[in-house]
Amino acid sequence: MVTVKELSKEEYLxxxxxxxxxxxxAISIRVLFKALGNKVFLVVPACCTTVIQGPYPYTSFNVPLxxxxxxxxxxxxxxxxxxxxxxNIKDITxxxxxxxxxxxxxGIQALSGAAERETDFIYICYDNEAYGNTGMQRSGATPFxxxxxxxxxGKRERKKDMPxxxxxxxxxxxxxxxxxxxxxxxxxxxxxxxxxxTKYIHILAPCPTGWRxxxxxxxxxxxxxxxxxxxxxxxxxxxxxxxxxxxxRLIDKAKRKSVKEYFAxxxxxxxxxxxxxxxxxxxxxxxxxxxxxxxxxxxxxxxxYGKI
Amino acid sequence: MExxxxxxxxxxxxxxxKAARVKVVAAYPITPQTTVVEKIAEFVEEEKMDIEYIRVxxxxxxxxxxxxxxVTGVRTFTATSAHGLALMHETLHWASGSRLPIVMVxxxxxxxxxxxxxxxxxxxxxxxxxxxxxxxxxxxxxVFDTIIQAYKLCENERVFLPAMVCLEGFILxxxxxxxxxxxxxxxxxxxxxxxxxxxxxxxxxxxxxxLVSPEWFMEFRYMIQEAMENAKQLIPKIDREYxxxxxxxxxxLIEKYKCEDADLILLTMGTMGxxxxxxxxxxxxxxxxxxxxRIRTFRPFPTEEIGKIAEHAQMLTAVDRHISFxxxxxxxxxxxxxxxxxxxxxxxxxxxxxxxxxxxxxxxIEKIAKKSLKWMHSGKVEKETTWVDLRE
Numbered sequence: 001m002v003t004v005k006e007l008s009k010e011e012y013l014x015x016x017x018x019x020x021x022x023x024x025x026a027i028s029i030r031v032l033f034k035a036l037g038n039k040v041f042l043v044v045p046a047c048c049t050t051v052i053q054g055p056y057p058y059t060s061f062n063v064p065l066x067x068x069x070x071x072x073x074x075x076x077x078x079x080x081x082x083x084x085x086x087x088n089i090k091d092i093t094x095x096x097x098x099x100x101x102x103x104x105x106x107g108i109q110a111l112s113g114a115a116e117r118e119t120d121f122i123y124i125c126y127d128n129e130a131y132g133n134t135g136m137q138r139s140g141a142t143p144f145x146x147x148x149x150x151x152x153x154g155k156r157e158r159k160k161d162m163p164x165x166x167x168x169x170x171x172x173x174x175x176x177x178x179x180x181x182x183x184x185x186x187x188x189x190x191x192x193x194x195x196x197x198t199k200y201i202h203i204l205a206p207c208p209t210g211w212r213x214x215x216x217x218x219x220x221x222x223x224x225x226x227x228x229x230x231x232x233x234x235x236x237x238x239x240x241x242x243x244x245x246x247x248x249r250l251i252d253k254a255k256r257k258s259v260k261e262y263f264a265x266x267x268x269x270x271x272x273x274x275x276x277x278x279x280x281x282x283x284x285x286x287x288x289x290x291x292x293x294x295x296x297x298x299x300x301x302x303x304x305y306g307k308i
Numbered sequence: 309m310e311x312x313x314x315x316x317x318x319x320x321x322x323x324x325x326k327a328a329r330v331k332v333v334a335a336y337p338i339t340p341q342t343t344v345v346e347k348i349a350e351f352v353e354e355e356k357m358d359i360e361y362i363r364v365x366x367x368x369x370x371x372x373x374x375x376x377x378x379v380t381g382v383r384t385f386t387a388t389s390a391h392g393l394a395l396m397h398e399t400l401h402w403a404s405g406s407r408l409p410i411v412m413v414x415x416x417x418x419x420x421x422x423x424x425x426x427x428x429x430x431x432x433x434x435x436x437x438x439x440x441x442x443x444x445x446x447x448x449x450x451v452f453d454t455i456i457q458a459y460k461l462c463e464n465e466r467v468f469l470p471a472m473v474c475l476e477g478f479i480l481x482x483x484x485x486x487x488x489x490x491x492x493x494x495x496x497x498x499x500x501x502x503x504x505x506x507x508x509x510x511x512x513x514x515x516x517x518x519l520v521s522p523e524w525f526m527e528f529r530y531m532i533q534e535a536m537e538n539a540k541q542l543i544p545k546i547d548r549e550y551x552x553x554x555x556x557x558x559x560x561l562i563e564k565y566k567c568e569d570a571d572l573i574l575l576t577m578g579t580m581g582x583x584x585x586x587x588x589x590x591x592x593x594x595x596x597x598x599x600x601x602r603i604r605t606f607r608p609f610p611t612e613e614i615g616k617i618a619e620h621a622q623m624l625t626a627v628d629r630h631i632s633f634x635x636x637x638x639x640x641x642x643x644x645x646x647x648x649x650x651x652x653x654x655x656x657x658x659x660x661x662x663x664x665x666x667x668x669x670x671x672x673i674e675k676i677a678k679k680s681l682k683w684m685h686s687g688k689v690e691k692e693t694t695w696v697d698l699r700e
Contacts, residue, residue, distance in 0.1 A: 081376075
């Protein structure tokens with residue numbers, strides 16, 4: 001797909017959902033359904049989406065949805081996939097949709113197990129970099145320096161690199177995305193749908209409530225995260241790493257914006273010092289050196305993340 | 309064709325899962341449950357079971373995978389023990405709250421610390437309030453029959469709850485006994501294809517188990533309590549239907565042995581019920597009117613039946629393979645609670661025995677009965693809870 005006009009007109013995220021204004025995950029859900037259609041079984045653990053879908057006896061999602069325990073998304077999906085196989089039903093896509101806490105922290109065991117068992121499903125982590133539903137507590141996905149309610153003066157540790165952890169499981173498809181680039185996200189979802197095995201997509205989903213920015217700036221912030229190189233759009237298909245547009249043009253450091261621009265818009269980075277910012281900029285540059293190597297290596301015959 | 313086989317209770321549990329034609333098994337190994345999952349693996353390799361066998365990475369995931377499979381419209385099975393069951397705790401609530409007829413074998417083992425691999429009921433009884441039906445078996449035949457009956461009961465639209473079929477580790481799990489396996493066609497006739505109250509369905513896109521406000525929540529809980537009461541009525545019926553078809557009965561809610569004229573009735577669960585029969589016979593030879601009531605279903609608890617048993621007996625003695633710390637054995641508590649509003653109540657005494665696999669022989673039970681008889685004759689229970697064979 002090349003343009004937004006090609007997106008389905010059908011809406012499966014209905015009116016009346018309970019997301020905050022400017023919610024990055026809600027935009028992502030809308031795009032998710034438009035990309036995959038309604039032949040989807042959605043599995044949702046405790047996360048913001050527990051609230052976004054709306055309370056009983058209503059739902060704002062026009063697809064069947066199983067709410068499940070916090071750490072259990074991938075395990076529930078495993079059971080669903082197994083039962084669909086027994087019933088010989090082949091046209092339903094099973095999608096796990098979990099927040100960063102439910103993925104990189106409490107849910108990592110079940111996800112790792114499901115990936116190792118080559119479970120045929122798409123797992124999507126929508127990452128707003130903290131436990132948003134409980135009021136912004138630190139998670140393993142919270143970046144260095146960010147304010148949360150449990151790191152009032154800023155987190156002092158780095159964000160866990162979950163997509164590369166998933167790549168180390170040698171699954172056929174790992175990708176990153178961001179709702180500010182919906183076409184890229186749609187293309188990745190459609191590709192994932194056609195691949196057999198475990199597919200992992202990690203979305204950076206800006207959160208005005210937790211990140212402390214104006215609700216009109218969600219798309220802009222997602223773009224800045226990509227343009228500064230703090231978030232890179234890439235996919236790892238059958239072990240081959242490839243940067244996607246516009247990240248593919250950012251290997252040259254000169255083309256990346258300063259991380260300062262991204263931090264300046266958000267209240268959660270208020271306590272960052274100049275020294276902190278220097279450190280972060282250095283880490284970003286190191287990450288990009290790694291991406292450059294991975295891309296170069298993948299362009300040859302090598303598969304840096306192993307033959308599938 | 310009906311066949312007699314000699315095998316362990318764990319293997320028999322595997323045979324029962326096969327006979328019940330389960331479609332998805334998700335399980336994680338733990339002593340002493342392991343040979344259940346190994347038997348199923350063997351059946352799968354030999355192509356005797358056409359199932360999806362999910363070898364999950366934890367018991368927590370085992371139960372959640374069963375939940376996922378059950379909501380997708382297939383019959384599921386799993387088995388665990390002790391710490392595996394404890395790890396499942398929140399998932400057990402989720403399964404019953406979701407009204408899913410999952411059947412799980414619990415090979416009873418004591419909870420640590422300290423480590424023990426031997427049996428008591430501290431694992432399954434710790435899950436008393438999770439909304440699961442709980443059955444306790446006394447021999448390998450009962451394990452087979454109870455698993456088949458549990459599916460029929462759980463999938464009844466008046467129930468739609470999950471069930472644990474409990475058997476004591478090593479005492480049953482690794483002990484060979486002869487078991488009658490009925491003809492498969494007969495089992496199929498007794499246990500029809502899987503039925504659940506609801507499934508995930510793209511034509512009916514509901515959000516299952518989303519947030520429920522206080523205005524609605526209590527009704528969901530009341531419906532589970534109603535389902536438990538319904539199960540209490542259905543269990544004896546299903547037992548009779550099974551007897552009619554296969555010629556085997558285990559007594560429904562309670563197996564009663566020489567209770568009719570008994571002054572003292574011993575109440576217990578699981579294999580202690582078998583040893584207690586020998587004790588009753590021996591005491592009867594001495595002219596002592598002792599009977600036995602083996603509780604087969606701890607949830608729902610057969611309150612009314614306990615009331616009936618107590619009508620003619622002067623004393624009831626509970627032998628618990630379990631202790632609720634700070635109180636007493638659960639069985640003793642439940643029996644007292646069942647009798648509280650009755651007139652002319654019997655005396656009730658509680659004995660704690662067999663924790664962590666300590667042997668409970670018929671002699672142990674005779675000793676308990678004789679102490680109880682002494683208190684019965686004096687009209688006073690001198691000790692609410694007595695620990696049996698405790699080191700000084």
